[in-house]
Amino acid sequence: MKRDAIHGSFPCAGSGQFADSNSVGAHLVELSLLRTMDSSRPDFSVDRLWRTVGTGISFAVFGASALGLSFLVFPLCALAGGGTARRQARVQRLIHYAYRAFVKLMTGLGLIRTDWTGAEALRTPGPHLIVANHPTLTDVIQLISRLPQADCVVSAAHMHNPFLARAASQAGYITNAQGAAVVEACVEKLRSGRTVVLFPEGTRSSLIGMRTFRRGAAHIALRANVPLVPVVISCAPRMLRKGQPWWDVPESRSRYTISVLDPIEPQRTGGSNAIVARHLTATLRERIGERLDRAGHR
Numbered sequence: 416m417k418r419d420a421i422h423g424s425f426p427c428a429g430s431g432q433f434a435d436s437n438s439v440g441a442h443l444v445e446l447s448l449l450r451t452m453d454s455s456r457p458d459f460s461v462d463r464l465w466r467t468v469g470t471g472i473s474f475a476v477f478g479a480s481a482l483g484l485s486f487l488v489f490p491l492c493a494l495a496g497g498g499t500a501r502r503q504a505r506v507q508r509l510i511h512y513a514y515r516a517f518v519k520l521m522t523g524l525g526l527i528r529t530d531w532t533g534a535e536a537l538r539t540p541g542p543h544l545i546v547a548n549h550p551t552l553t554d555v556i557q558l559i560s561r562l563p564q565a566d567c568v569v570s571a572a573h574m575h576n577p578f579l580a581r582a583a584s585q586a587g588y589i590t591n592a593q594g595a596a597v598v599e600a601c602v603e604k605l606r607s608g609r610t611v612v613l614f615p616e617g618t619r620s621s622l623i624g625m626r627t628f629r630r631g632a633a634h635i636a637l638r639a640n641v642p643l644v645p646v647v648i649s650c651a652p653r654m655l656r657k658g659q660p661w662w663d664v665p666e667s668r669s670r671y672t673i674s675v676l677d678p679i680e681p682q683r684t685g686g687s688n689a690i691v692a693r694h695l696t697a698t699l700r701e702r703i704g705e706r707l708d709r710a711g712h713r
Contacts, residue, residue, distance in 0.1 A: 533675030
């Protein structure tokens, strides 16, 4: 199984209820769609060739910057004094600036453009439990470029990624190696007024649509008594999808449309936490799906 080359802190997924399992049939459909996409692509135009080169440049800059920040800049944050929370806040703010610069780089190179709706809701005082669909590799970069403080749940495998492991550790990101303790760790962050970012699909969406949402975010919302803040991400033409190599760029520049929806309050109806979490997760997926349907990007 391949790991995403720059996916270090990108997948906000935990173990167990955060993990993703795909049926063989769905996987075969995805492979068939990928083959169809590959066979139907026209020859490279000059513009498309430039965007392929530009994407390679962007990822090279990303990797070099990640190493430079991790080994040269972030250690200085620890020397600046203060408790653990303050040191992590400094690192997270630097990651925010780095991701914002990366989005500007991709935009300046003509690779993407981004339209936000409702982003001002993310700038209100926390706590915030942000839950988003996950169509592309750079979704978390887009989100954190608007969030000076954000705690992500990262895959345990990516804690060994040479480009991003140190950054994730120094930022205090939550690793899914904690197992069931992931929920408790997120609840603790939220109770201290922080912002937590999760992708309830557990990995990038499939080519045939969103995956099943795991219930971890709902359990966190119930335990911390905070609303879910749905964020809907779409990208057209498609790029950096699951199973799509970085050099497989679309025929034209991709447009990200990112919408922050109204919060979903966790409503306790007298049933067990498992039943309430199931209902809350279904409501979340339905809200995000409806917005994608309206935009024609389900």
